[in-house]
Amino acid sequence: MSDAAEDKLVENGGSARSALGSRLSLAQVLLEGRAFFALIVIIAVFSFLSANYFSLSNFLIMTSQVAIFGLLAVGMLLVILSGGIDLSVGSTLALCGVFAGFLMQGIEIEALGVILYLPVWAVVVCTLGMGAFVGIVNGVLVAYFKVPAFVATLGSLYVARGAALLMTNGLTFNNLSGSVDLGNTGFEWLGFNRLWGIPISIFALTMVAVAAHLLLSRTAFGRWLYSTGGNASAAELSGVPVKYVIVMVYVLSGVCAAIAGIVLSSQLTSAGPTAGTTYELTAIAAVVVGGASLMGGRGNVRGTLLGAFVIVFLGAGLVIVGVSSYWQTVFTGAVIVLAVMLNSIQYKGAGKRG
Numbered sequence: 001m002s003d004a005a006e007d008k009l010v011e012n013g014g015s016a017r018s019a020l021g022s023r024l025s026l027a028q029v030l031l032e033g034r035a036f037f038a039l040i041v042i043i044a045v046f047s048f049l050s051a052n053y054f055s056l057s058n059f060l061i062m063t064s065q066v067a068i069f070g071l072l073a074v075g076m077l078l079v080i081l082s083g084g085i086d087l088s089v090g091s092t093l094a095l096c097g098v099f100a101g102f103l104m105q106g107i108e109i110e111a112l113g114v115i116l117y118l119p120v121w122a123v124v125v126c127t128l129g130m131g132a133f134v135g136i137v138n139g140v141l142v143a144y145f146k147v148p149a150f151v152a153t154l155g156s157l158y159v160a161r162g163a164a165l166l167m168t169n170g171l172t173f174n175n176l177s178g179s180v181d182l183g184n185t186g187f188e189w190l191g192f193n194r195l196w197g198i199p200i201s202i203f204a205l206t207m208v209a210v211a212a213h214l215l216l217s218r219t220a221f222g223r224w225l226y227s228t229g230g231n232a233s234a235a236e237l238s239g240v241p242v243k244y245v246i247v248m249v250y251v252l253s254g255v256c257a258a259i260a261g262i263v264l265s266s267q268l269t270s271a272g273p274t275a276g277t278t279y280e281l282t283a284i285a286a287v288v289v290g291g292a293s294l295m296g297g298r299g300n301v302r303g304t305l306l307g308a309f310v311i312v313f314l315g316a317g318l319v320i321v322g323v324s325s326y327w328q329t330v331f332t333g334a335v336i337v338l339a340v341m342l343n344s345i346q347y348k349g350a351g352k353r354g
Contacts, residue, residue, distance in 0.1 A: 034342055035290050035306035039313060046317030053320050060199060062316045064267065067201035068260050070308040072279055073286035074205075074212050075256030077304045078249040080287055081216075083229045083296030084142060084149035086250060089257040090279035091160035092134045094272070096261035098164045100127040101173030101271030124262060131258025132251050134160055139247030157280070164273035172272035176265060201263045205305075208256060213301040225249065229296030285332065286311050289339040293347055311335070 047054035072089050079086045103123045106115040118126070134156060141152040193200050216222035227235040228245045236242045260279075265271040290307030292299025314335065318328045 034339075035303055035310055038289075039306060039310050042310065042313050042317060046313075046320065049317075050320045053317060058316075058320075060197075062312055064199045064201055065316070066305075066308050066312045067199070067205040068264055068267075069279065069282050069286055069312060070205045070305055071208055071256050071260040071263065072283035073290075073304050073308045074208055074301060075253035076280075076283040077287050077290075077292060077299055077301065078212065078225065079149075079253050080284075080292055080294060081225050081229045081296055081299055082246055082249045083232065084246065084249070085153060085284070085294075086138065086253045087150065087153040087280050088134060088138060088156035088160055089253060089260075089283055090276035090281075091157045091164070092131055092254055092257035093261040093264065093276035093279060094274065095134070095160040095164040095167075096127050096131050096258040097265040097271040097275055098167050098173065098273055099130045100124075100262055100265055101176055102167055103127070104176050105173060127262055128255055128258045131254040131256075131261070133254070134257075135251035135254025136247065138254070139250035142250065143243040143246040161273065168271075168273050170273065172270050174270045176269050176271065201267070204259065204263060208259065209301050209305055212252075216301065221245070221248070226297055229298075231297075282311060282332075285336045285339075288336060288343065291343065293343055294340070298347060307339075 043054070052058060072093065076086055076089060100123055103118050103126060106117045108115045138149075138153050138156050141147040142149050195203060216225065224235070224240045224242075224245050227238070227240055228242050232242050261271075261276070264275060268275075286307035287299065287304050288294065288307065289310050290299065290303030290305070292304065311332065314331065315328055318331060319325075323331075
């Protein structure tokens with residue numbers, strides 16, 4: 001073969017490899033940014049199908065719903081990064097909402113013949129403490145008693161829901177607007193007030209998301225968490241306090257659920273023991289759609305928030321175009337399965353490249 005022919009062959013081979021690399025690079029970009037691209041497609045499709053979908057007022061309403069699921073999803077992400085799962089967040093949301101409503105109604109002290117009304121900041125602190133307590137129970141069961149996370153949090157799901165029902169006798173605490181005369185302004189400001197036209201609940205989600213992002217990217221705890229989810233045994237041998245990390249992620253998940261419970265109670269101005277039913281599944285779906293691995297060690301806050309937007313905007317779009325609620329469940333389940341499949345493809349490819 002002549003030198004010219006060999007040069008031509010090498011040139012053609014290089015061009016083919018370059019074209020293949022470009023296609024792979026594009027596929028990787030689409031795969032890694034799938035939640036963002038899916039959100040764009042959802043907005044475009046439903047905006048075409050309904051003129052009411054693409055409007056500022058509708059976007060603000062949908063984003064207010066994202067605040068609830070986004071808060072739960074951020075907490076769920078931390079747990080999933082550790083290689084665990086938290087099925088109790090929906091029930092924790094209900095329990096914390098009911099607990100806040102109970103405190104808002106006033107605490108009767110029979111011995112003194114008085115009713116103690118706590119200021120709203122004290123109610124919030126106590127409610128966050130309740131969420132943290134549920135998280136501690138879950139974390140201790142998983143980290144120290146070696147109860148599988150699925151079983152431990154499934155038990156907590158029923159216990160928390162039962163406690164909420166017992167606290168209210170199955171009823172709902174209504175009229176949580178509080179009383180200014182008693183120093184209790186209630187939660188209405190969180191659910192209905194807006195700052196620069198944006199619901200306050202969105203700012204609550206933003207603060208939690210930024211804090212979680214900084215925790216994961218700028219602290220030793222974040223490095224411990226990723227290493228624990230990647231390989232807990234190796235992390236422990238490397239000096240990572242694995243048990244502490246596991247307990248803390250469940251505590252943080254409980255606190256996020258408590259914040260979500262406060263926001264939801266504020267939006268409804270009522271607290272019921274049945275609130276948050278199946279919300280844990282939506283939170284898991286948001287984390288998975290956002291690109292996190294259910295095996296642990298992979299995922300980020302940005303993707304999780306995009307996943308929450310995808311789930312909520314998809315559901316809202318189906319409602320607006322008149323799709324049956326039964327079909328909505330089918331679509332949501334299909335999205336979860338597809339997301340898990342794409343995650344498997346992405347991380348399998350990453351493993352091969354590594």
